[in-house]
Amino acid sequence: MPGFELFGEAERKEVLDVLDTGVLMRYGFDGMRNGHWKAKELEKELQNKLKVKHAQLTTSGTTALNVALAVLGVGSGDEVIMPTFTFVASFESIINAGATPVLVDIDDTLTLDPKAVEAAITKKTKVIMPVHMCGSMADLDALKALCDKHNIFLLEDACQAYAGTYKGKALGTIGDVGCYSFDYVKTITCGEGGALVTNKSDLAVNADHYSDHGHDHVGNDRGAEGHPFIGYNYRISELNAAVGLAQVKRTDEFISIQRKHKKILKEALSTVTDVSFRRIPDEEGDSATFLSFFMPTAELSNKVVKAFQEYGIDAYWNYFDNNWHYIRKWNHLKELKTLFPLSAEIKKGMQDLKNMEFKQSDDYISRNISCLIKLSWTEEEVHEKAKKMVEAIKSVL
Numbered sequence: 001m002p003g004f005e006l007f008g009e010a011e012r013k014e015v016l017d018v019l020d021t022g023v024l025m026r027y028g029f030d031g032m033r034n035g036h037w038k039a040k041e042l043e044k045e046l047q048n049k050l051k052v053k054h055a056q057l058t059t060s061g062t063t064a065l066n067v068a069l070a071v072l073g074v075g076s077g078d079e080v081i082m083p084t085f086t087f088v089a090s091f092e093s094i095i096n097a098g099a100t101p102v103l104v105d106i107d108d109t110l111t112l113d114p115k116a117v118e119a120a121i122t123k124k125t126k127v128i129m130p131v132h133m134c135g136s137m138a139d140l141d142a143l144k145a146l147c148d149k150h151n152i153f154l155l156e157d158a159c160q161a162y163a164g165t166y167k168g169k170a171l172g173t174i175g176d177v178g179c180y181s182f183d184y185v186k187t188i189t190c191g192e193g194g195a196l197v198t199n200k201s202d203l204a205v206n207a208d209h210y211s212d213h214g215h216d217h218v219g220n221d222r223g224a225e226g227h228p229f230i231g232y233n234y235r236i237s238e239l240n241a242a243v244g245l246a247q248v249k250r251t252d253e254f255i256s257i258q259r260k261h262k263k264i265l266k267e268a269l270s271t272v273t274d275v276s277f278r279r280i281p282d283e284e285g286d287s288a289t290f291l292s293f294f295m296p297t298a299e300l301s302n303k304v305v306k307a308f309q310e311y312g313i314d315a316y317w318n319y320f321d322n323n324w325h326y327i328r329k330w331n332h333l334k335e336l337k338t339l340f341p342l343s344a345e346i347k348k349g350m351q352d353l354k355n356m357e358f359k360q361s362d363d364y365i366s367r368n369i370s371c372l373i374k375l376s377w378t379e380e381e382v383h384e385k386a387k388k389m390v391e392a393i394k395s396v397l
């Protein structure tokens, strides 16, 4: 991660196709577009690459989540279980749906702890939303078993784990619906963009309509199309899709570079006894966008962060005090600061959040350091980085 590092000729060519015709919209204008359907082609590429029946592009990963929750029928009175460590988009999309986010501890996978999820299930729970953070996956077998047992939907937020797999299946394609982000800093980019995937045709049809104002896309006169239900506009533009079309074809190239780089760093850090690694339920399926490891104590991880600075190492995070990824700094959520009134159900459902403690999450997140794996490093640079990281960690032990 991220695909923008290797932006080049292929991306230029796809964008120029669109600029040559001037058809920037994904629907209609058949005569003018000279055979270019970038959004449709990208959807097909995603279906083939991820081995999934349906892919629906959207304007972002966040709007893909909005569409996903809508097609799962999530709304007023429903609860959606989400992790304490994620990106703010998780609760944004749940609140956008009019539903109540239920925040739950993570474990040493840095994703939802199935035991904590089970304890949080109520009659109102409609969806479990694992977030495959930092390139690797949640324990999907355990979460799926809970969904089956309690008749709940599984919605995978695979925004950070595009092209990762779990037991041979693409992350995002195992639940009822999965979502990806192709924003500027993700594994592949459209500039801005996202996608929803599903193997369920009824959900796919509704996603297609919902993301385009409810258009049923029947016939070839857009103005005369029907609107079976109220939708929204989450259409991606052809320009963004064109960039993504070039990038999606480079997926294997990107992933293999990441895996090669990560392996070198991980092997080096394995020699330090006080370093332990994030548990990955299926190591083979790791998309290798990050190397995430734990120090024995929060104090030591703080010292490592400082040492990394001193040793000139870049692109690593400890998320404990991060504004965007961890619950501790989400005061706007805890205080329900919105520009508009929220339903009584959400207010009631979330009234206790500001007083809740997440000791297990705090423990893992405070001891965690996640290092971004860059595509643009040379092999020499990776080895140099590995050496410096080991020296920096050893300097604080």
Ligand SMILES: *Cc1c(COP(=O)(O)O)cnc(C)c1O
Pocket: 059, 060, 061, 062, 063, 086, 087, 089, 090, 131, 133, 157, 159, 160, 180, 181, 182, 183, 193, 194
């Ligand atoms: C990036 C991201 C999103 C949202 O994607 P955007 O395309 O930026 O809206 C959602 N969830 C996670 C985990 C992300 O990392």
